[in-house]
Amino acid sequence: MDQEHYSTMRKIILISMILVPVATFISILGIGYLSFTRTIEKRTVANLKGIVKAHRHMIESFLSERKSDLDFAANTHSFEELKNQDFLGIVLERLQRKSVAFSDLGIFDASGLHVAYQGPYKLTGKIYRDEEWFKTVLKNGYYISDVFSGFRNAPHFIIGVVRHGNGRTWVVRATIDTFIFNHLVESIRIGKTGEAYILNAAGILQTERRSGGGLLEKSGDSQNYPESREDIQSFILKDVAGIEYLYTTAWMKNNKWRLVVRQEKADAFSTIRTATYISILIIITGGALIVGIAFYLTDRIIHRMELLDSEKKQLNQQLIGASRLAELGEMAAGFAHEINNPLQIIKSEHSLIKMILSESVEAGKYDDPAGLTEINDSMDQIELQIGRCAAITQAILKFGRQSDPCPRDINLNELMPEILKMVEKKAGVQNISIVPDFAEIPLVIHGEPSEIQQILLNLLNNAMYAIQENPLPHEGRITIKTERVSDGFVKIEVQDNGVGISTENLKKIFSPFFTTKPVGKGTGLGLSVCYGIIQNMGGSMEVESDSHMGTKFTIRLPEAA
Amino acid sequence: MNEMKLMLVDDEPRFLETTQKLLLRKGVEAVTALSGEEALEKLRLTSVHVVILDVKMPGMDGITTLKAIKSRFPMIEVIMLTGHATVESAIEGLKSGATDYLMKPADIDEILRKASEAYANRQRLEEKIRVAQMRKLSGSPRDIIKDS
Numbered sequence: 001m002d003q004e005h006y007s008t009m010r011k012i013i014l015i016s017m018i019l020v021p022v023a024t025f026i027s028i029l030g031i032g033y034l035s036f037t038r039t040i041e042k043r044t045v046a047n048l049k050g051i052v053k054a055h056r057h058m059i060e061s062f063l064s065e066r067k068s069d070l071d072f073a074a075n076t077h078s079f080e081e082l083k084n085q086d087f088l089g090i091v092l093e094r095l096q097r098k099s100v101a102f103s104d105l106g107i108f109d110a111s112g113l114h115v116a117y118q119g120p121y122k123l124t125g126k127i128y129r130d131e132e133w134f135k136t137v138l139k140n141g142y143y144i145s146d147v148f149s150g151f152r153n154a155p156h157f158i159i160g161v162v163r164h165g166n167g168r169t170w171v172v173r174a175t176i177d178t179f180i181f182n183h184l185v186e187s188i189r190i191g192k193t194g195e196a197y198i199l200n201a202a203g204i205l206q207t208e209r210r211s212g213g214g215l216l217e218k219s220g221d222s223q224n225y226p227e228s229r230e231d232i233q234s235f236i237l238k239d240v241a242g243i244e245y246l247y248t249t250a251w252m253k254n255n256k257w258r259l260v261v262r263q264e265k266a267d268a269f270s271t272i273r274t275a276t277y278i279s280i281l282i283i284i285t286g287g288a289l290i291v292g293i294a295f296y297l298t299d300r301i302i303h304r305m306e307l308l309d310s311e312k313k314q315l316n317q318q319l320i321g322a323s324r325l326a327e328l329g330e331m332a333a334g335f336a337h338e339i340n341n342p343l344q345i346i347k348s349e350h351s352l353i354k355m356i357l358s359e360s361v362e363a364g365k366y367d368d369p370a371g372l373t374e375i376n377d378s379m380d381q382i383e384l385q386i387g388r389c390a391a392i393t394q395a396i397l398k399f400g401r402q403s404d405p406c407p408r409d410i411n412l413n414e415l416m417p418e419i420l421k422m423v424e425k426k427a428g429v430q431n432i433s434i435v436p437d438f439a440e441i442p443l444v445i446h447g448e449p450s451e452i453q454q455i456l457l458n459l460l461n462n463a464m465y466a467i468q469e470n471p472l473p474h475e476g477r478i479t480i481k482t483e484r485v486s487d488g489f490v491k492i493e494v495q496d497n498g499v500g501i502s503t504e505n506l507k508k509i510f511s512p513f514f515t516t517k518p519v520g521k522g523t524g525l526g527l528s529v530c531y532g533i534i535q536n537m538g539g540s541m542e543v544e545s546d547s548h549m550g551t552k553f554t555i556r557l558p559e560a561a
Numbered sequence: 562m563n564e565m566k567l568m569l570v571d572d573e574p575r576f577l578e579t580t581q582k583l584l585l586r587k588g589v590e591a592v593t594a595l596s597g598e599e600a601l602e603k604l605r606l607t608s609v610h611v612v613i614l615d616v617k618m619p620g621m622d623g624i625t626t627l628k629a630i631k632s633r634f635p636m637i638e639v640i641m642l643t644g645h646a647t648v649e650s651a652i653e654g655l656k657s658g659a660t661d662y663l664m665k666p667a668d669i670d671e672i673l674r675k676a677s678e679a680y681a682n683r684q685r686l687e688e689k690i691r692v693a694q695m696r697k698l699s700g701s702p703r704d705i706i707k708d709s
Contacts (some may be wrong), residue, residue: 343665345575
């Protein structure tokens with residue numbers, strides 16, 4: 001499989017592993033967040049509305065109580081009685097006993113003349129006929145003013161009631177202390193920034209506003225309030241300073257005053273903000289977690305796939321290698337067989353020449369003794385070389401033989417010398433001595449002789465190769481030892497003093513296609529095939545090696561029963 | 562006792578020729594055949610004691626030829642000549658009645674030795690048969706009459 005395939009696969013897995021949980025996660029969180037904020041908003045608004053309602057009630061009660069107080073005072077006393085300054089003082093005292101908010105009390109006749117006054121100011125004798133409040137009182141029968149400064153330059157509001165009796169009309173007026181009134185409204189505190197104030201129809205503050213804005217100042221934002229005649233309304237608006245507020249307003253005093261409760265939006269919805277922060281935090285950490293896990297798992301999956309694929313590839317290669325090896329063996333066998341026919345002819349011809357020659361010599365037809373010696377030497381050489389060729393083809397035929405294994409009992413003492421004979425020549429050429437150390441008792445194992453032969457030839461050839469590769473000058477020696485070990489096993493040791501195997505390579509030595517030989521020199525199959533054969537026989541193969549000190553292969557095979 | 566007479570069967574003419582010459586020099590007469598068919602044909606016409614038969618031949622192969630020889634001329638000894646890869650067929654040949662087998666490349670002396678052994682074998686067998694017949698003869702004249 002190519003790299004591109006893996007990266008596409010990786011992308012697909014990653015995307016699905018991230019998108020699916022993230023989408024679910026975000027939609028759950030989003031729905032939860034939305035319903036949470038809605039609930040909080042509704043509850044906050046409802047809460048504010050409740051406060052507004054309660055306070056309006058309180059304020060209206062206060063105002064109506066004061067008016068009732070005044071009504072009571074006006075009804076229980078006649079104009080003549082109230083005209084009396086001292087009596088008025090008593091009445092004021094009585095009123096003040098009911099509410100400290102009453103700061104003064106005055107009586108006016110129909111012409112607006114201030115007939116009597118009891119309070120901190122000297123107002124007696126003033127004419128109020130043209131004052132707006134006086135006109136309204138006469139017209140409506142009672143009047144509660146907005147807060148104003150009036151003659152005394154101090155904020156106050158007044159309650160006036162009209163009485164008719166004994167053929168005259170007169171007005172009783174009381175001033176309500178704004179501080180006390182102020183206190184009532186100002187006492188409303190919600191959260192950090194929640195406050196309440198009263199505006200008149202013109203948007204002028206009737207009470208002090210905690211966040212700024214003194215009594216009788218313009219509120220600055222009332223013109224922006226939505227035009228709605230709803231009893232209680234709630235809206236969000238930016239005030240003059242640009243801060244968003246959640247407003248809740250209620251009309252009172254016959255739509256002349258407006259009770260405003262407002263709280264900075266951020267403050268009112270601070271729980272929402274907290275929830276938002278928490279949600280963002282959850283999204284970030286959860287998202288990171290999902291992405292992290294997705295990457296980790298994807299990497300593992302892809303890695304695993306790569307591993308499986310490479311294993312598959314290796315297996316395929318191994319199969320191809322094995323079948324190629326079989327083909328090669330078959331080819332070699334055929335080839336060797338074909339060589340044997342010409343060899344047979346050469347041998348016959350050689351015999352014929354030799355025979356004719358000896359006959360000629362015997363008959364005295366040949367009288368060149370020196371030449372004869374040379375010819376005989378050549379003839380011997382030809383015979384020798386034919387023998388060599390025959391040995392080679394026989395070896396090839398043996399190697400390439402494709403017969404079904406037919407395991408039988410093998411005496412290693414008989415098989416081993418045969419095997420050694422096969423490599424003797426090669427070892428001799430390479431100046432390597434092979435030292436046999438065979439057990440004296442017969443060591444019988446159960447197996448296919450050609451397989452045992454294959455294993456040992458492989459090990460011996462490897463040993464010779466290792467000796468050749470050793471850069472240190474030394475005398476090559478291979479020790480081959482057979483021995484019976486106590487637990488029903490036979491041990492074969494092949495030890496060389498060759499170049500040795502590095503620790504790193506030692507781990508891979510039995511892996512198929514692992515070879516340290518140059519390209520084309522080794523298939524890397526030898527030891528793995530040996531390993532497989534030994535495993536199948538119920539034995540084991542181990543290797544020990546020291547760099548430059550040589551290698552020792554130890555094979556253990558079960559003894560034949 | 563008759564002189565041993567050999568037949569060489571192989572698809573290599575030069576091998577036949579040279580071996581024939583060699584045998585002749587060793588004092589053994591040999592006929593040659595290039596194929597199984599030719600061998601069977603010649604066996605019908607000439608008397609041969611031992612056949613040296615190549616296992617691998619084009620056309621009629623060694624084993625088939627062997628079986629044919631053994632069925633038609635049971636008293637002829639056959640020695641199989643084989644390359645190594647056909648050792649199995651040589652063994653099969655032994656099972657089918659061949660006396661022995663030789664591995665290529667075979668030495669002329671080896672060929673001759675095995676052939677002589679086979680011939681001696683055959684002689685012994687023939688001797689036994691002759692002795693048995695003699696006994697029969699001397700045992701009861703009636704039997705001879707009966708036999709004849």
